[in-house]
Amino acid sequence: MSYRTLARGFPSRERLSSSSIKAVMAHFARALSRCGKIAGVAATSVATATFCDAAINKKDFTPLVVARNDKIGANVHKVTLAFPDPSDTLGMTCAGMLMVEGEKRDGSGTIARPYTPVTRDDTVGRMELVVKDYPGVGNVSSHVCSRKVGDTLRVKGCFTKIKVEANKWKRVGMVAGGSGLTPCLQVAEELLSLPDDKTKIDLIFCNKNEGDIFLKDHLDALAAKHDRFTVKYCVDKPLGMFWSWTGGLTGYVDADMVKAHLPPPSEGNIVMVCGPPPMYKAICGPKKFEKGKPPKQGPIDGVLKALGYTEAMCFKF
Numbered sequence: 001m002s003y004r005t006l007a008r009g010f011p012s013r014e015r016l017s018s019s020s021i022k023a024v025m026a027h028f029a030r031a032l033s034r035c036g037k038i039a040g041v042a043a044t045s046v047a048t049a050t051f052c053d054a055a056i057n058k059k060d061f062t063p064l065v066v067a068r069n070d071k072i073g074a075n076v077h078k079v080t081l082a083f084p085d086p087s088d089t090l091g092m093t094c095a096g097m098l099m100v101e102g103e104k105r106d107g108s109g110t111i112a113r114p115y116t117p118v119t120r121d122d123t124v125g126r127m128e129l130v131v132k133d134y135p136g137v138g139n140v141s142s143h144v145c146s147r148k149v150g151d152t153l154r155v156k157g158c159f160t161k162i163k164v165e166a167n168k169w170k171r172v173g174m175v176a177g178g179s180g181l182t183p184c185l186q187v188a189e190e191l192l193s194l195p196d197d198k199t200k201i202d203l204i205f206c207n208k209n210e211g212d213i214f215l216k217d218h219l220d221a222l223a224a225k226h227d228r229f230t231v232k233y234c235v236d237k238p239l240g241m242f243w244s245w246t247g248g249l250t251g252y253v254d255a256d257m258v259k260a261h262l263p264p265p266s267e268g269n270i271v272m273v274c275g276p277p278p279m280y281k282a283i284c285g286p287k288k289f290e291k292g293k294p295p296k297q298g299p300i301d302g303v304l305k306a307l308g309y310t311e312a313m314c315f316k317f
C-alpha cells in the first residue's frame, strides 16, 4: 500500500462527517497493520506506509490469482498474476527473483523454482512472468504454463541476486540461454532506466533455433531506443528449411563470439550468464550447489576463464 493509495482513501474535506472520519481511521489502521506485518516492525507512523507496498514476502508463499495466460512463443507463456491488493507493487530490489511453487510431474508433492518478473517493480496491481515450458519433462515450468485464468500460483520473495546501481560497471556483457533471458532483461532494463547511468550493455541471446526466440520485438525496440544496448541472436540448430538464418550467430557461444561481441576482461567490466547447466559449464563453470544452502558462484572456468576473465568479472544467475 503506497502513500498515493492512502491519499486516495481520504474523502474530500467538504464530505468529512463522523462516519467518514471513522472510515478514514479504519483505512489507516488497515494500512498500518499491513505495513507492520510486511516490514516485520511496529507500524508507528504514516511515513512507514510509504515503504510498505510489497505484494509478497520472503517468509511465506502468497497465493496470487492468474489474470491472464498468453502463449508468446514456442512453449513460452506470459503469465499475469494479480496482487491481492490492486494498489500493491512487487517490492523487488533489482536484480532479483522470486520462488514459485508447483506440483511435481510425478505427483509426489510440490517443489519451488526461481523466476524473474518481466514487469518492473513499480507496476501496480500485477506482475508478469515469462516462463518457458519443457513439455513432458519440466516440473514447475509445466505447472505454471498450464495454469488457467482464475487458478492460483504460490509465490515467495523477492530475493536479491546482485545489486544493480548506476555506473557500478563500465560495461556489462550477457549470455542468456532460452528462459535465462529474463534475469538479463531485468538488469538491462534497470540500468537503462537509471537517469545517470552510462553502462554499455551487450547481450547474446541463445536459442535452439529461430522459432524459439521470444520477446524479440521487445529486445529490438530496446536496442533501437538505446545506443548503449545491443542484442545478438545466436541459434545452435537453425531451421533452415525455407530460408537461411541471417538473423545473427550460429552454434554454441565460444571464445570467438565472446571476443567479438562482449566486453573484454578488464576491471569494471562484467559478464552475466543465465541458462541451462551445460551453458554454465561451457562458458563460465557451474554454480556450486550444497543441499539446504543458497547456490554459490563457484570458481570461474570455461571460455571466460580461458580468455582471462576473473571471478569478479563474471556473475552466474
Ligand SMILES: Cc1cc2nc3c(=O)[nH]c(=O)nc-3n(C[C@H](O)[C@H](O)[C@H](O)COP(=O)(O)OP(=O)(O)OC[C@H]3O[C@@H](n4cnc5c(N)ncnc54)[C@H](O)[C@@H]3O)c2cc1C
Binding pocket: 097, 113, 114, 115, 116, 117, 129, 130, 131, 132, 133, 134, 137, 138, 139, 140, 141, 142, 161, 178, 179, 180, 182, 183, 275, 276, 277, 317
Ligand atoms: C535466477 C533465475 C531466474 C530464472 N528465471 C526464469 C524465468 O523468468 N522464466 C523461466 O522460464 N525460467 C527461469 N529460470 C529457470 C527456472 O527456475 C527453472 O529452472 C525452469 O523453469 C525449469 O524448471 P522445472 O521445474 O520445470 O524443471 P526441472 O525440474 O528443473 O527439470 C526437469 C527437466 O526439464 C528439462 N529442463 C529444465 N530446465 C531446462 C533448461 N533450461 N533447458 C533445457 N531443458 C531444461 C531437463 O530435461 C530437466 O531434466 C530462472 C532460473 C534462475 C536461476
